[in-house]
Amino acid sequence: MVIRASEQAAAEVDVVKWGFPQHSSDACWIAVDSDAECQFVYTxxxxxxxxxxxxxxPTRRAALLDADLPEPPHLSEGGGSGI
Structure with missing residues (x-):
C-alpha cells in the first residue's frame, strides 16, 4: 500500500493486511509488522x-500477470529535500 504524506510523516510504502485490530469491531488496514499490543492502523x-x-x-499468478495493473502515482513531497 502507498500511504499519503501527512504532517506527521512522509509518503511511504507499507505491507498491510485487512483485518480487525485488537479491541475494535471495525475492519481496517493493519501494518503486518505491528506489535500485537500496539497495532499500527491506516484509514x-x-x-x-x-x-x-x-x-x-501458478493459476492465480498467471491471471495476475495477464491483468492490466494501473501505474502507481508519482509521489512528491512538495519541494522537500527528499531525505
Missing part, C-alpha cells in the same frame, strides 16, 4: 494505491 483517507502481493499459486 482509507491515508491510502493512495494498493495491489495484492504475488501469489505462489
Amino acid at each position: 482509507d483517507m491515508e491510502l493512495v494505491f494498493w495491489m495484492p502481493l504475488p501469489t505462489s499459486f
Whole structure:
C-alpha cells in the first residue's frame, strides 16, 4: 500500500493486511509488522494505491500477470529535500 504524506510523516510504502485490530469491531488496514499490543492502523483517507502481493499459486499468478495493473502515482513531497 502507498500511504499519503501527512504532517506527521512522509509518503511511504507499507505491507498491510485487512483485518480487525485488537479491541475494535471495525475492519481496517493493519501494518503486518505491528506489535500485537500496539497495532499500527491506516484509514482509507491515508491510502493512495494498493495491489495484492504475488501469489505462489501458478493459476492465480498467471491471471495476475495477464491483468492490466494501473501505474502507481508519482509521489512528491512538495519541494522537500527528499531525505
